[in-house]
Every structure is written in structure tokens, then in C-alpha cells.
Amino acid sequence: MRGQLRSELLKQRTTRTSFLLLLWMVGLVALAVLLHVFGFSAEELARDENQLKVLGLGASLGALFASLLGAMSITGEFRHGTIRPTLLATPRRTRVIAAKVAASALAGLAVGLLAGALTAGVEAAGLGARGIPIELSAGDYAQLLAGGAVAGALFAAIGVGVGAVVRNQVSAVVGLCVWLLFIEPLLFGDVPAAAKFAPGASAGAIAGAIQTQVASSLLAPALGVLLLVAYAAAATAAGSIATTRSDVN
Amino acid sequence: MAVDDVTFSLQPGSITGFLGPNGAGKTTTLRLLVGLAKPTAGEAFVFGRRYQDLEHPMRRVGAVLESGDFDPGRSGRNHLRTLALATGTPYGRVEELLELVELQAAADRPVGTYSLGMRQRLGLAAALLGDPELLLLDEPANGLDPAGIHWLRGFLRQFAERGGTVLVSSHVLAELARTVDAALIIDRGRLVAMVGLDQLADATGSLEDLYLEITARDRA
Numbered sequence: 482m483r484g485q486l487r488s489e490l491l492k493q494r495t496t497r498t499s500f501l502l503l504l505w506m507v508g509l510v511a512l513a514v515l516l517h518v519f520g521f522s523a524e525e526l527a528r529d530e531n532q533l534k535v536l537g538l539g540a541s542l543g544a545l546f547a548s549l550l551g552a553m554s555i556t557g558e559f560r561h562g563t564i565r566p567t568l569l570a571t572p573r574r575t576r577v578i579a580a581k582v583a584a585s586a587l588a589g590l591a592v593g594l595l596a597g598a599l600t601a602g603v604e605a606a607g608l609g610a611r612g613i614p615i616e617l618s619a620g621d622y623a624q625l626l627a628g629g630a631v632a633g634a635l636f637a638a639i640g641v642g643v644g645a646v647v648r649n650q651v652s653a654v655v656g657l658c659v660w661l662l663f664i665e666p667l668l669f670g671d672v673p674a675a676a677k678f679a680p681g682a683s684a685g686a687i688a689g690a691i692q693t694q695v696a697s698s699l700l701a702p703a704l705g706v707l708l709l710v711a712y713a714a715a716a717t718a719a720g721s722i723a724t725t726r727s728d729v730n
Numbered sequence: 731m732a733v734d735d736v737t738f739s740l741q742p743g744s745i746t747g748f749l750g751p752n753g754a755g756k757t758t759t760l761r762l763l764v765g766l767a768k769p770t771a772g773e774a775f776v777f778g779r780r781y782q783d784l785e786h787p788m789r790r791v792g793a794v795l796e797s798g799d800f801d802p803g804r805s806g807r808n809h810l811r812t813l814a815l816a817t818g819t820p821y822g823r824v825e826e827l828l829e830l831v832e833l834q835a836a837a838d839r840p841v842g843t844y845s846l847g848m849r850q851r852l853g854l855a856a857a858l859l860g861d862p863e864l865l866l867l868d869e870p871a872n873g874l875d876p877a878g879i880h881w882l883r884g885f886l887r888q889f890a891e892r893g894g895t896v897l898v899s900s901h902v903l904a905e906l907a908r909t910v911d912a913a914l915i916i917d918r919g920r921l922v923a924m925v926g927l928d929q930l931a932d933a934t935g936s937l938e939d940l941y942l943e944i945t946a947r948d949r950a
Contacts, residue, residue, distance in 0.1 A: 488815035495812070497803035562799035563809075565766060566856050569793055570816040572765050572782035728767035 482580065485571055489554065489584035498553050499588070506546040506592065510599045513538050513692075518607030526608065529616035530695055536621065537690030539600025540629050544684040545661045546596065547589030547633035549654060551640025554581045555720070556650035564729055578645060578721045585637035593633020597626045597688065621689060624702070628688030631706065635713040636684060642716025646723045666693055673698065683709040732758040733919045740864070740895045740912075745886050747910035748899035749941055755919040756899040757795070760868050764793050776864070788817050788860030794853040795868045802842030806833050806852050809841060810859065819859050827855040831885075847878035854885070865889060867898045871906075883909050907937045917945050 493499050517535045518526065525531050555578075558564035571577050601622055608615055640657060647653040661681045668676035676682055677699050685691030686705025699705065733755040740746050750756050761767040762774035765781040773780055777790050784790050800809055810824040828834045831851035836844065841852065850870060857865060865886075871879050886896050886909060897914075900906045906913075915923040923944045925937070 484815050484818050488812045491808065491815060492801075492804075492812050495804045495808040496801050557801065561801045562796050563801055565795055565799050566813055567816070568766060569764055569857075570788060570813045570859075572787055728761070730761075730767075 485580035489580045510542050514603040526613050533690045533695045535604050538692045539597045540688035541692045543593040543596030543629045543633050544636040547592045548636040548640035548657045551585035551637035552644035552653040554585050555644040556653050559648045560650045574724045575721050581641050582638045582717050585641050586634040589633040589637025590630045593629040597629035624689040632684035632687050635709045638713040639716040642720035645720025680712045736921045742895045743893050744911040745890050745896040747906045747913040750916035754916045791864045792857030792862035793866040794857045797850050800841040803840050805838050807837040831855045846873050864895045903938050
């Protein structure tokens with residue numbers, strides 16, 4: 482199992498997709514945070530709740546890109562055909578999925594941390610440039626970084642599960658993007674009482690905020706962790722079953 | 731049903747051609763043997779067990795099922811290393827194989843820049859990581875230029891001479907006629923003939939005549 486994990490970590494480091502995803506994330510976080518920091522009025526931005534919402538962009542985008550990284554780790558193998566040599570080397574397919582989940586969770590942790598740190602840095606710089614005092618506490622930042630890292634790790638596992646079930650790279654990527662960027666915000670508009678139990682909202686609960694919601698409309702952080710662990714477990718179990726049961730052509 | 735009740739044994743130290751028209755079930759048979767596909771009924775065994783139940787599958791069986799199973803951005807060396815890590819094979823073996831398949835100079839280049847022949851050789855190197863007893867190759871000569879086919883022939887002959895067993899599928903007889911010691915002929919999912927060494931050496935007819943005769947008889 483250790484060999485499989487090291488193999489997956491090496492795969493991650495030696496594919497262009499990982500670097501491209503990371504670049505996209507850095508660019509998107511910077512763009513989104515700057516748009517918010519320079520798009521809103523000084524009065525709006527002076528309120529700590531709005532500053533927290535901007536911070537929540539980091540949690541949202543970190544979770545999204547962590548899930549994409551996880552999904553790529555398995556759909557990339559189907560896309561390029563490397564799944565065949567991979568399964569010849571390790572015919573126990575659950576072992577392959579477990580190694581991918583572990584490797585992706587590690588990468589997702591780093592992605593969550595990076596997204597959080599970048600958001601905090603860009604927001605602070607932007608607010609500073611506009612002369613708006615920062616109302617966020619050290620606790621807010623700590624929760625964003627720690628929570629963002631945990632959410633990133635768990636979302637990467639969700640991504641592996643989704644990718645293993647879907648297998649097609651485009652479908653998996655579009656599905657995850659649509660869910661996190663479109664459906665969940667829509668649910669928050671229509672059925673907020675139910676929406677806070679969704680995976681993206683759970684990530685926000687752990688990190689303290691997501692792009693449109695702050696802690697008061699989300700679950701308690703501990704409950705968010707539990708829920709997201711359950712989502713990750715369900716997704717990886719489904720991915721494991723799908724991979725074991727279906728033939729590889 | 732793609733394949734039904736196919737059983738055969740191969741001679742160590744020999745190259746056996748796995749012949750049949752397109753869609754006869756050659757690829758399906760190979761995929762079933764290495765556990766990529768599951769039979770709808772029954773089991774597929776190699777060395778008396780399911781592939782996934784072999785203690786060190788890559789030390790028993792090396793297989794190349796497609797010629798392009800690489801991440802185009804990953805280097806040839808790293809491709810082999812990912813598989814070496816997963817199978818507990820030391821990196822030194824990777825270097826040995828890169829030398830064997832003459833890819834040392836290109837080892838750090840992304841596979842996306844490789845020619846078809848180079849990819850084919852990298853695939854072979856991956857199959858050889860565990861120094862297997864049996865080599866299964868699906869249509870390995872597809873798309874290779876004459877130099878590539880010549881290299882492959884020499885390579886397979888060497889592998890067999892060192893005691894290895896080779897099963898190589900093809901739907902193009904000419905590629906194989908000069909290479910194989912024996913042949914299995916499959917048609918519509920059933921094994922229709924096993925042609926031994928001695929029969930092939932017979933002057934009574936070329937492999938091609940035999941193949942055409944058998945597949946035609948089977949259809950009649």
C-alpha cells in the first residue's frame with residue numbers, strides 16, 4: 482500500500498494537469514478577491530461580515546480545485562489509458578482507489594491551505610490599498626487556513642470518488658464545477674435551511690465562510706467536518722465499488 | 731458473447747501467435763486473462779489462478795494491451811518509475827530497461843514527443859518491469875515501420891531464447907509468419923485451431939493458407 486501511495490504521489494508531481502490546475506486556482510483566487518475588494522463600496526467593505534465573505538472565496542475555490550485535483554487523478558488515467566498499466570501493476574482495485582484518495586487528500590490539504598493564504602493575503606493587500614481597516618481577527622484567519630486545509634483534503638477525496646464513478650474527465654470536471662459554483666448557491670437562494678447541509682456549505686462551515694455565506698447561516702464547524710467526512714466516505718465507497726465492478730476496456 | 735471456453739497452454743521458450751480476424755475475441759481474451767475485464771460466467775485463469783490472485787502478478791505476466799497508454803506530459807522514465815513504486819521494483823531496474831529498449835537518451839522527454847515505435851518500446855519496458863515469465867502483447871506491430879517491426883522481432887526472439895514465453899496477437903499474418911513458433915487461431919470467440927511448431931515447419935502450406943482454410947472451414 483505504501484508503494485501505491487508513493488506511486489500516486491509521483492504521478493501527481495509528474496503530470497502537467499496538476500500544475501495547470503494550481504495556476505488556474507491562483508489566478509482565479511486573485512481575480513475573484515480583487516474584484517470583490519475593488520468592486521464594492523468602502524462602507525460595505527468596512528463591515529466585518531463582508532470581509533469574511535471575501536475570505537470565504539478562498540474556502541470555496543480551494544474546495545473546488547481540490548475536488549478537481551482528486552477527480553483528475555482517476556479520470557486522467559482513463560483518458561490517457563494509464564489505468565491499464567496501473568491495474569496490471571496493482572490488480573486489487575480498491576488498493577488503487579485508496580492510494581489515490583490518500584495522495585489526493587494530501588494534495589488537497591495543500592491546495593486548501595494555499596487558497597486560504599492567498600485569499601487572506603490578497604484581501605489584506607487590497608483593503609490596505611484602499612485604506613480600509615481590516616476587521617478580521619486572528620481567529621478568522623486561523624479558521625480559514627485550518628478549515629480550508631481540512632475541507633481541501635476531504636473535497637479531494639470526494640473528487641476521486643466522483644471521478645471513479647463518472648470516469649469521463651470532462652463530465653467529472655463539469656459536474657463538480659456546476660455543483661459547487663451553480664447548484665449550491667442556487668439552493669442557498671431557494672432552500673437555505675437544506676442548503677447548509679450540502680458539501681460546499683459544509684466546507685464553508687469548517688473554514689468559517691464561503692463566498693456568499695458567513696458562519697451564522699452555516700453549520701457549526703464540528704458538524705461540518707462530520708458531514709464532509711460522511712460525503713467523502715460515501716463518494717470514495719461509490720468510486721471504489723464502481724471501479725471494482727466495471728471492466729476496463 | 732465475445733469469447734467462450736478458450737483454453738490453451740504455451741511452451742516456455744517459444745513465441746506463439748494469437749491469430750484471428752478483427753473482432754474474433756483476441757483482445758477480449760487477453761483482457762480477461764489479466765483481470766481488466768471480468769467474464770460474465772466462470773473465471774479466467776493464468777498460471778492456474780486469477781491474475782489478481784497471483785502473488786506477484788508482474789513477475790509472472792507482463793502485458794501490453796494498447797500502444798499508447800501514457801500520460802503525454804510525463805517522461806518515459808517517470809512513467810516506469812510510477813509502476814516501479816507500485817510493484818516494489820527498485821529504480822535500478824527502470825534504468826536497465828530503458829537501456830534494453832534503447833530509450834535512455836529520450837528518458838527525460840515527455841512521452842508526448844515520442845514516436846510510435848518509442849511508445850511501443852516504452853510499453854514493453856513497463857511490461858518487463860517484474861522480469862515476467864510470460865509476455866502478452868496485443869497487436870504490437872500495429873503502425874510500426876519496418877525498422878520497428880524488425881526490432882520487435884529480434885526482441886521477442888531474445889526474450890524467448892532466455893526461456894520466456896510470448897503470446898502475441900495479430901490480425902495481420904505477414905507480420906507474424908516469420909516470428910512465431912506456434913499459432914492459436916481464434917474465430918468468433920472460439921479457439922478453432924492450435925498449430926504446433928512441427929506443423930508450421932511443414933512445407934505443406936504457409937501459415938496464411940492454414941489460417942484461411944481453418945477460418946473458412948469454421949464459417950462453412
